[in-house]
Amino acid sequence: MKYVITGSLGNISKPLTQHLVKAGNDITVISSKAEKQQEIEALGAKAAIGSVEDITFLTHAFAGADAIYTMVPPNMTATNWVGYIHGIGKNYSAAIKAAGVKKVVNLSSIGAHMPEGCGPVSGLYYVEQELNQLEGVDIKHLRPGFFFTNLYANIGMIKHMGIMGGNYGENTKMVMVHPNDIATAAAEELLSPTFTGKSIRYVMSDEPTTSEIAATIGAAIGQPELPWVNFKNEDALNGMLQAGMPAEIANKYVEMGDAMATGKMTADYIHHQPVASATKLADFAQEFAAAFAHA
Secondary structure, X not given: OEEEEXXXXXXXXXXXXXXXXXXXXXEEEEEOOHHHHHHHHHOOOEEEEOOOOOHHHHHHHHOOOOEEEEOOOOOOXXXXXXXXXXXXXXXXXXXXXXXXXXXEEEEOOOOOOOOOOOOOHHHHXXXXXXXXXXXXXXXXXXXXXXXXXXXXXXXXXXXXXXXXXXXXXXXXXXXXXXXXXXXXXXXXXHHOOOOOXXXXXXXXXXXXXXXXXXXXXXXXXOOOOOOEEEOOHHHHHHXXXXXXXXXXXXXXXXXXXXXXXXXXXXXXXXXXXXXXXXXXXXXXXXXXXXXXXXX
């Protein structure tokens, strides 16, 4: 089968490409960076170099595909982050229609049931809505939990303050997932594209509390007393701004954290709780420890 993968060689798209190539398929990977072409080809895939903001390019890249995987690349300079994400969703929808693609696996997120109040994830609500308007196209929206790899952002805090923390609430249970597990789920859907209509699949690897996260990570890096500190929204925002994060991005991250703390982000997930994927917090803690040692 012929597949087109967006997301270049990111944390999900690379292992997804490897899964699909291993199964003997014809894979094209879209990347905005020409320097990625050689690495993409080394995986056994073809490279399509261009921008997801270019509908003509996308239409050409999608043409002839049996199925595609869509995701919105990060843009940390967007002045309207939700609007940017929604705009990429419109581009995908237009290109899918023009190219005649009939099967789509779309990377969304837990919390994408919220049209507002969930930071950047609310942008993915609008991506889902755009794709759902396509007639005669079967869409599977993957809604993974909070990425384990997002915890790498705590490395500096641990080294300089001796804590982990966020505005996610006091001892909140976190729905977490490893990018490799998302790639496995996407590969399952693409390799056996029996899904019809418009449907959702939640992807989760583990559900530790914030205290358990700190304890497990702390044990892995030789700091067993490492605490998790819950930040007030204002403090979380100020910390991000002081670290040089653009105000638009910082505000949206705080909004998303607050949605976690209040339970709004998981309100739909708890009614569709999936079977847990392979990677547990203890497994990721070893990856974290390696990154921490070299930071």
